[in-house]
Amino acid sequence: MELIEAVRIAVEKALKNNATQAEAYATISNRISILTSNDRKSGIKSRSGSSEEIKGLSIRVIVGKSLAYSHTTILDEESIEETVKTAIKLAKIKDPDPEFKTLPSPKTPTQVEGIFDPKILTPPIEETFEELRKILSEGLDADPNFNTISSNISFTSTERAIHNSLGVEVSFRETIVNAGVSILGEKNGIRSLGWEGEASRELNKINLRKYMEEAIEKVKIGFKVDRIESGEKTVIFSPEALESLMEFAFVRAIDAYNVQEGKSYLTGKIGELVASEKLTIIDDGTLKGGLRTTPTDVEGVPSQKTIIIENGILKSYIYDSYTAHKENRESTGNAFRQFRTPITIAPRNQIIKGEEVKLEELIREVNEGIIIQGVMGAHSTNIATGAFSITANPSYIIKKGEIIGQVKGCMIAGTFKELLEKYTEQGDDIKQRGSLIAPSIKFEKVRITT
């Protein structure tokens, strides 16, 4: 059964079973993943290819003012009917939710570009394996101190269909290819790990050789270990390190559910200065080729651009229709769901804008500080306060404008709001990492413990 047919049947059956309103969401995703690694000491070459085809349908029904969900992976009429009935039955026993107003009304989906590449539907499996074999063997040969190299790639295509009883009807396809190379080396007892990779909507944007070369450079820098004293230092976050921290320390803080319940440190701070005046953060669901760009969100609300922070001032949170209606405003198009889960809020492409300089200059200006490639422990961030306590790993010491070596076991504790206030400038090495689109970003006088 086609997805669009499945969602129409689901909504129709819900209305027949006395739903006041109903919405169905169906998805089918196909993924091919290849995991490979070579190990010098054991000589083991490990290879695994996998394929996945997962489909599912989720129904949301409203009976009076009661909402309920149910889902199934069996897309035939009988199962859909059973799923609808489960949801209806559940809605009838749940207390009404006086704060629920309505499902979204139909609006024209946003025209977006660059989210679907037909080449990813039938990925070049043989050529990819061939290239991976080359990359692994060349990467390991690049330095006698390299011990293990791994390279993974996945090709995903997803089709989604959304339909509700008010007339919303949207379906679209999107693709993502994700690839990376990781190298582990050991020299004079010092272990160093280097990774580089990228996700893209387009197959041709992926360049395994480039990732290998950059990973090699990172491992080599890490072979030198140096020391830096504890204290307030200049700290540069790479886009990947910042994304890991922001997922737990910022994205959840602008989620309207957490905000409305008073569980976010940004509750009640609209119009206030919450970051350096140089800093602007935009949530953009319309950006060409963005990993989080789609015509609409999963409720069929057109994608848009939302300014979150402008010149340091908090302008908006991110909403789905439920949280938006509670404040008598429009959804920002940030509803997210998998067919197994109820609707939650998720960021689109979050773009960080500020004072841009060349990356070399960003590093050259540092007298004493660190540049962080990854963080550990971001998930323990307390979203109610924004307080985090993380290990910066891997991270490298910068002294007098030069990266001089790796620092082992460096910890950073503070609140995310304080960190945003310490923003000074950013590089020109813009990358998309998950939902974040940002270059390396510099913060001054950040307390580090080593």
Add this chain to the structure above:
Amino acid sequence: MMDLLIWLVNKGVNEGLEYVEARYQKFHSTDIEVRDGKVISAVPGIEQGVAIRVLFKGGWGFSTTNSISKDSLQSALTTAIKMAKQSSIDTEPVKLAPSTITMDKVKVYVKEPLEEVSIEEKIKFLLNVDNVAREISPNIKTTSNYNDYSEYKIICTSDGTQLEINNSWVYWGMWAYAREAGLIQSYRDRFAMLGGFEVTEKMNAEERSREAAKKAMELLKAKPAPGGKFTVVIDGVLSGLLAHEAIGHASEADGVLRGTSILRGKLGEKIGSEHVTLMDDATINGRFGTDVYDDEGIRAQRKVIIQKGILKGYLTNREAAGKMGLPLTGNARAQDYRFQPIVRMTNTFFQPGDMNFEELIEDIKYGIYAKGGRGGQVSPAEGIFQFGAQEAYIIKNGEITDRLRDFSMSGFILETLKNVTGVAKDFDIYPSFCGKMGQSMRNTCGGPHMRIENMMVGGRM
């Protein structure tokens, strides 16, 4: 369904594959979320699918689908074979550790089957435990979750193993948020066990929920933690996190085999002080990490990983055990039909010692006492780990004094366990979901109170 899997496995064998493993799974789940006494969502769901894993001349292929018909399974098998053939081009043969042929049907003990309990009753349970937390103070807000899961699983391999497994579990978790004069603090707790709805009676959820609210209120008075190196005493929940992050992951033999664990080549070596004995035990009745068989059909076991500081064993799957000549431990686990089995921990814990808590702290001039887990992370390849605590206190001259907040610790796998200088005789064990290679797996980790010297603490002062 067993017949369909046997048909599929035989088809694979006829194609010249060395090993074929087919796994069918159907599960019912219920996810309920309550915030501040209001039911946000209550989602019942049913899902089923089949996973096929094949081995051809040293190359692995895997395919998963939730379309269950002969045609779609045939097509999934074809894809898996295509992948395996590509994987095999430059690899050496894989010799799987020999397994005994097992024909068995197992069922976790369930008193009140989840499907016989109405969703109203499940909602009522959660609303009640959510409400009692907010009775502690008008300044408390809450988020509470209830999840249950019952599965029927078939594992069928080309070696002749045929297993039918019925499993069931219940999870409860909550966050309490305390607000006062512009300050917000949070505290979380959870409980989970295998079994039916009767698990909710063993949870002590009401008391735990009230306790979490009180702790969140107390944290409002806490001060930021100091940064630096300290003597640290951790409770059983945190020593469990240490067991899991600092050593458990590094002892997973798939990483050891691929060269991404710092513990490679360390079998028989001293990697901890004599106080350190670490177990992984999949056989504890009803514990959240317990299995009877793993997803390769190997009997799950009780294993010693570290005995009195000496590394005694790794957790294995059939490939790693075969290649490294190690015993099979039954640790190949998959989150569900969408995933390949990978080496995972089950119930992992440090063995208690013989000291009292007071003896652990009495000669500490200046140190830190930390309790309760806030999650952790490890890089087994580099040998560094990190974990967060919910509560912490300064220890001054053997006395517990000022309360701290936002506290986390970091250390190196090969150093930290050598710095364990005391282990208490108490014991605590805690359920969690652990993430690895995109798979979330149920497990528990635990241990006694432990004293560790020279531990790195992240702080703001």
